[in-house]
Amino acid sequence: MTDSQPQSQNWNAVVEQWNEQFLEALEENMEAQAQFVESWSDAVGDATEENELSEGVEGYARAYETWMNASQQMVERMNDSMEGEDVDMDEFRDIWLNTANEAFKDVMSTTAFAKMTGETVGDVLELQQQADEASQETLHSIGFATRDDVVEVGDRLVELERRQHAVEQKLDRVLEHVEDEQ
DSSP: OTTHHHHHHHHHHHHHHHHHHHHHHHHHHHHHHHHHHHHHHHHHHHOOSHHHHHHHHHHHHHHHHHHHHHHHHHHHHHHHHHTTOOOOHHHHHHHHHHHHHHHHHHHHTSHHHHHHHHHHHHHHHHHHHHHHHHHHHHHHHTTOOOHHHHHHHHHHHHHHHHHHHHHHHHHHHHHHHHHHHO
């Protein structure tokens, strides 16, 4: 009896550890889904056209279904493990990683996501332009040459070279004409 008691305590410890890991994974799944729903509702909330909204909701529904399928896979693999099958912990990680990829693919393929991304890129470009203008003004106010100043000097040099070349050509023609008359 003493031999079976340590084995059962060992088994109880393993099962308890598996249960804790499963509950942690389930909790993380629910948190990820809540974050996903929140960010998605923010994106969809900005969509104004009805078809964008409809497509966005469909994308969210596909992503939600993907998460639910992953949860089902986790439960099945957990049961397999409890029945004695050797289940590698990496398999659980892979389920979540693949699910995240699929869910994001479901969302990112929608018009609402594309619209939101386009608006974000536009906002970032506008902020970058404002920052560039502010830095140009700051450099100019303290007497440093700005990029615009350097470009202007470069343009003027190119124009001067073009004019010098034209003057040289005219001078060559005048010299040829003078030499021909002599």
